[in-house]
Structure formats: C-alpha cells, structure tokens
Amino acid sequence: xxxxxxxxxxxxxxxxxxxxxxxxxxxxxxxxxxxxxxxxxxxxxxxxxxxxxxxxxxxxxxxxxxxxxxxxxxxxxxxxxxxxxxxxxxxxxxxxxxxxxxxxxxxxxxxxxxxxxxxxxxxxxxxxxxxxxxxxxxxxxxxxxxxxxxxxxxxxxxxxxxxxxxxxxxxxxxxxxxxxxxxxxxxxxxxxxxxxxxxxxxxxxxxxxxxxxxxxxxxxxxxxxxxxxxxxxxxxx
Amino acid sequence: xxxxxxxxxxxxxxxxxxxxxxxxxxxxxxxxxxxxxxxxxxxxxxxxxxxxxxxxxxxxxxxxxxxxxxxxxxxxxxxxxxxxxxxxxxxxxxxxxxxxxxxxxxxxxxxxxxxxxxxxxxxxxxxxxxxxxxxxxxxxxxxxxxxxxxxxxxxxxxxxxxxxxxxxxxxxxxxxxxxxxxxxxxxxxxxxxxxxxxxxxxxxxxxxxxxxxxxxxxxxxxxxxxxxxxxxxxxxxxxxxxxxxxxxxxxxxxxxxxxxxxxxxxxxxxxxxxxxxxxxxxxxxxxxxxxxxxxxxxxxxxxxxxxx
Ligand SMILES: Nc1ncnc2c1ncn2[C@@H]1O[C@H](COP(=O)(O)OP(=O)(O)OP(=O)(O)O)[C@@H](O)[C@H]1O
Ligand SMILES: [Mg+2]
Numbered sequence: 001x002x003x004x005x006x007x008x009x010x011x012x013x014x015x016x017x018x019x020x021x022x023x024x025x026x027x028x029x030x031x032x033x034x035x036x037x038x039x040x041x042x043x044x045x046x047x048x049x050x051x052x053x054x055x056x057x058x059x060x061x062x063x064x065x066x067x068x069x070x071x072x073x074x075x076x077x078x079x080x081x082x083x084x085x086x087x088x089x090x091x092x093x094x095x096x097x098x099x100x101x102x103x104x105x106x107x108x109x110x111x112x113x114x115x116x117x118x119x120x121x122x123x124x125x126x127x128x129x130x131x132x133x134x135x136x137x138x139x140x141x142x143x144x145x146x147x148x149x150x151x152x153x154x155x156x157x158x159x160x161x162x163x164x165x166x167x168x169x170x171x172x173x174x175x176x177x178x179x180x181x182x183x184x185x186x187x188x189x190x191x192x193x194x195x196x197x198x199x200x201x202x203x204x205x206x207x208x209x210x211x212x213x214x215x216x217x218x219x220x221x222x223x224x225x226x227x228x229x230x231x232x233x234x235x236x237x
Numbered sequence: 238x239x240x241x242x243x244x245x246x247x248x249x250x251x252x253x254x255x256x257x258x259x260x261x262x263x264x265x266x267x268x269x270x271x272x273x274x275x276x277x278x279x280x281x282x283x284x285x286x287x288x289x290x291x292x293x294x295x296x297x298x299x300x301x302x303x304x305x306x307x308x309x310x311x312x313x314x315x316x317x318x319x320x321x322x323x324x325x326x327x328x329x330x331x332x333x334x335x336x337x338x339x340x341x342x343x344x345x346x347x348x349x350x351x352x353x354x355x356x357x358x359x360x361x362x363x364x365x366x367x368x369x370x371x372x373x374x375x376x377x378x379x380x381x382x383x384x385x386x387x388x389x390x391x392x393x394x395x396x397x398x399x400x401x402x403x404x405x406x407x408x409x410x411x412x413x414x415x416x417x418x419x420x421x422x423x424x425x426x427x428x429x430x431x432x433x434x435x436x437x438x439x440x441x442x443x444x445x446x447x448x449x450x451x452x453x454x455x456x457x458x459x460x461x462x463x464x465x466x467x468x469x470x471x472x473x474x475x476x477x478x479x480x481x482x483x484x485x486x487x488x489x490x491x492x493x494x495x496x497x498x499x500x501x502x503x504x505x506x507x508x509x510x511x512x513x514x515x516x517x518x519x520x521x522x523x524x525x526x527x528x529x530x531x532x533x534x535x536x537x538x539x540x541x542x543x544x545x
Contacts, residue, residue: 007542076491078528078540216530
C-alpha cells in the first residue's frame with residue numbers, strides 16, 4: 001500500500017493541540033515555584049503577578065478546548081486520534097486546575113501576610129513546591145512522549161508529596177500549640193499544603209489519561225472498582 | 238435445522254425438496270460435522286459452533302486465475318450487525334456475495350475453503366442456490382425497483398416462489414418491517430419508480446424481507462442516499478436486528494461505527510513481484526474495540542486516515 005498521509009491537516013491540527021498543552025503545562029510549572037517563592041518571602045507583588053498571569057493560562061486552555069471541539073465535529077476522529085483528543089481535553093482541564101491551585105497559594109500569601117515561617121516550615125514548603133513541579137514536569141513529559149513508563153511512575157512520586165504534606169500539617173499544628181502560629185494562620189497554611197497536594201493529584205490523573213491514550217485502557221480508581229463490583233453484584237442477584 | 242439440502246431420494250428424482258423432508262435428512266448432519274473441523278474464527282469470545290449463523294474458514298475467492306481475496310476466517314453470530322469495511326478493491330463485495338452464492342452468477346468466480354451456514358456447507362453441490370438466496374437476502378447499492386407497482390415489487394419474490402395466497406399480508410408486513418407502510422399504504426398500486434431514493438431503498442429491504450430470509454446482506458445500501466434517508470435506513474437496521482442477522486458493506490466508517498456490533502476490516506496485499514493485489518481480512522472484532530483501540534496497526538492507519 002502506498003504510504004500517503006491522507007489526513008495531513010487533521011494530524012497537524014492534532015499536533016498543534018498537543019504543543020499548546022505542553023505550553024500550558026510549561027506555564028503551570030513556572031507558576032508553582034513563583035507561588036512558593038512568594039509564600040516564603042512574603043512577596044505580595046510576585047503573588048499578584050502569578051494571579052494576573054493565570055488569565056493567560058485560562059485563555060490558552062479555552063483555545064485548546066475549542067480546537068478539540070472543532071476537530072471532533074469536523075473530523076470524527078477514531079482510534080489513536082480519538083484517544084488523543086479525549087486525552088487532550090481531559091488533561092487540559094487538569095493543567096488549568098493546577099494553574100488555579102498556584103493562584104490559590106498566592107491568595108493564601110495575601111491572607112497570611114506578615115507571618116514569618118520557621119526554618120522547618122520553610123524547608124517543608126520548599127520541598128512541597130519542588131515535588132509539585134517535578135510531578136507536573138514528569139506528567140507533561142509522559143504526555144509529550146506518549147510514555148507509559150513515565151506515566152506509571154507518577155503515583156509513587158506523588159506519595160512523597162503526600163508525606164511532605166502530612167509532615168507539614170503536623171508541624172503547623174505543633175507550631176500553633178507552641179503559640180507560634182495563630183489559628184487563622186494555621187488554617188491558611190493547612191489549605192496551602194492541601195493546594196500543593198492537589199497539584200500532585202492532577203499530575204497523577206494526567207498520567208492515567210496518558211496511559212489511556214497510549215494503551216486504550218482506562219485506569220479504574222479504587223472507588224470506581226468498588227462501585228463496579230457492587231453494581232455487578234446487584235445484577236447477579 | 239437447516240433445510241438447504243435435498244434428500245438423496247429427492248435428488249434422484251431431480252426435484253427440489255420440502256422443508257419437512259429435509260429436517261430429518263441425515264446427510265445434512267453428516268456434511269455439517271465433516272466440514273466444521275479447521276476453523277480459526279477470529280472472534281474474541283466463544284459461541285458454540287451450533288449457534289453461529291455463518292462460520293467461514295479459509296475462504297478464498299477467485300475470478301479466473303485472479304485470487305481476489307484469500308484465507309478469510311469469520312464467524313457471524315445471530316441477530317447481530319456485522320460491518321465490512323476497507324479500501325476499494327479489497328474484496329468486501331466479493332466476500333459479501335459469497336455469503337449467498339451470488340458469485341455463482343459470475344461465470345469466472347470460484348470459491349475455495351468452507352462457508353458454513355447453520356452448520357451446512359453452502360457450497361455443497363447438493364445445496365440449492367435459489368433457496369440460499371431466499372434465506373440470505375441481498376440489498377444493493379442502487380435500489381433499482383422494477384417499473385411496476387409498489388405492491389408488485391414486494392410481492393415479486395413470493396410470487397416467483399409460487400405463493401398465491403396471503404400475498405396482501407406478506408406485502409403489508411414486509412412494508413411495515415421496512416418502515417415504509419405508513420408512507421405508501423394509500424398508493425400501493427402506484428409505480429415504485431416515483432418514490433424517493435430513500436423510499437426505494439426501503440422498498441428493496443421490504444422486497445428482501447418478503448422472501449422470509451434469516452440473513453440480510455447489504456452492499457453500501459446508503460451510498461446514494463442523503464443523510465436523512467441514511468439515518469432512516471440505519472434506524473431501520475437497528476429494528477431489523479431483532480429478527481435478522483445483517484451484514485453490511487460500507488465505505489462510511491462512522492456508519493459502521495454507529496450501526497454494527499462487529500466490524501471486519503479488510504485490506505489489500507500487494508505482491509511486489511507480480512503486482513497482484515489480494516484482499517485479506519486484517520482484523521475482526523467488536524466495533525467499539527476496532528474503532529477506539531484496534532490491535533492491528535494497519536487497521537489503525539486506515540481508520541485514522543494515515544495511509545491510502
Ligand atoms: N466480476 C468480476 N470479475 C473479475 N474481477 C472482479 C470482479 N468483481 C470484482 N473483481 C475484482 O476483485 C477485487 C475485489 O473487488 P470487490 O468488488 O469485491 O472489492 P470491494 O472491496 O467491494 O471494492 P469497492 O469498495 O470499490 O466496492 C478487485 O480487484 C476487483 O477488480
Ligand atoms: Mg464493493
């Protein structure tokens with residue numbers, strides 16, 4: 001069979017979609033360390049920059065989504081093309097949310113303006129920020145390279161972030177009981193830790209989507225597996 | 238039990254046989270069991286051989302010396318819609334025609350391998366091809382109704398088969414099943430030529446149904462129809478599935494994806510030296526699987542339009 005690319009335009013469009021997603025993810029990976037820096041240095045100006053810049057990320061995300069809708073409507077993609085578009089749409093949402101979480105961290109910076117974090121807390125925040133960036137980077141590498149291996153590494157990497165978050169929460173409560181942090185500040189910091197942790201979760205979700213794109217098999221969450229087992233049990237009765 | 242084979246006794250008298258006589262025919266069983274041995278049906282879950290409508294093993298079809306398709310293995314389950322897709326010239330029509338011995342009408346055509354219909358070898362010399370084509374009806378790309386009344390078009394098959402009584406009922410129920418009755422019931426005696434393309438195609442389906450078939454073969458039945466007429470035929474196919482087993486050839490992948498339970502992707506193999514082109518069955522599986530995550534790269538390339 002002659003090897004003619006029949007849907008060249010379509011595949012070019014598909015490449016534009018994935019390139020734009022990689023751009024979006026790059027913006028997110030930049031927003032996270034900036035949010036961390038703003039938090040550690042009490043830098044309101046930087047926090048505001050991150051918040052304002054998020055509008056551009058939202059626009060990028062909207063453009064990706066619209067391009068995907070158009071491709072589906074005009075091309076009725078199948079097989080790997082269909083999976084690529086569905087994956088693009090899903091992970092587009094995940095990156096957009098991660099961007100929002102960086103914004104949320106910066107909003108937290110405004111609420112706790114003026115507090116000074118202990119060296120231990122600063123160290124933990126720095127580590128959480130680094131882990132969140134690392135997870136996001138690996139997720140976008142997995143996507144760009146269509147790598148099952150990288151995607152599969154994400155859940156274990158995310159455990160590290162979860163542990164850091166648990167340590168951080170313990171530490172802020174200890175600081176609170178020592179009278180070093182007010183209740184209000186403790187709550188805000190707990191939320192900030194939660195935002196980092198959520199960024200990690202989004203990266204893991206992206207890994208699952210990449211797996212689907214590459215293999216055609218959806219990963220089933222533990223909850224979905226339980227619900228399916230329960231449903232099948234009902235049907236068997 | 239399938240009644241395609243005449244009894245030996247009847248054969249010797251040179252006449253066709255009644256269904257009842259054939260039901261008890263031992264020869265049928267003998268032929269059936271003999272032919273079932275080497276099957277390599279490409280199917281992802283098992284169905285007992287006896288429940289299959291067709292079981293095709295190592296089917297090759299020749300036109301003279303030219304082998305148009307080779308080594309097809311396919312099992313067709315009852316009351317499912319099976320779609321045949323693939324590039325032009327890969328042998329979809331050739332394979333479809335072999336399911337009701339329509340190839341017999343082409344002098345050069347020759348079939349190798351086995352094609353079991355309900356356990357009976359369709360190409361057994363004792364099988365009556367006319368009876369085969371009644372049980373396994375065909376709907377073509379172009380409707381081509383006779384220049385006769387709508388009624389006569391539908392009644393044609395049963396009349397040829399010798400039916401005289403109850404024709405009104407056959408015509409009415411066939412037109413109803415073909416979702417055409419309401420549109421034509423007041424003008425059954427008008428010429429079928431005046432109908433729209435979509436109506437004519439449903440008339441072709443009514444004509445096929447009037448013969449009381451078990452299987453309907455459709456070769457690109459919608460390719461000459463507009464999207465609305467196409468949607469009506471697709472809807473009709475979904476209804477007909479309750480009663481009939483359907484095989485459809487289509488160039489419209491979205492149509493295959495919409496209507497069928499299973500899809501067979503055929504492709505063309507080109508011999509470098511002789512430049513001979515032979516059709517092959519590349520992948521045959523659940524439609525959802527084939528269009529979302531096919532196993533074979535050639536399928537993937539075809540349905541995503543990567544290669545011509
Ligand atoms: N009556 C015939 N005599 C000789 N060769 C034939 C005949 N009918 C078909 N062929 C050849 O057999 C091969 C398969 O043809 P067939 O019509 O089955 O393909 P197809 O998949 O239905 O193509 P299309 O999508 O164009 O309808 C082609 O090479 C064709 O030229
Ligand atoms: Mg054809």
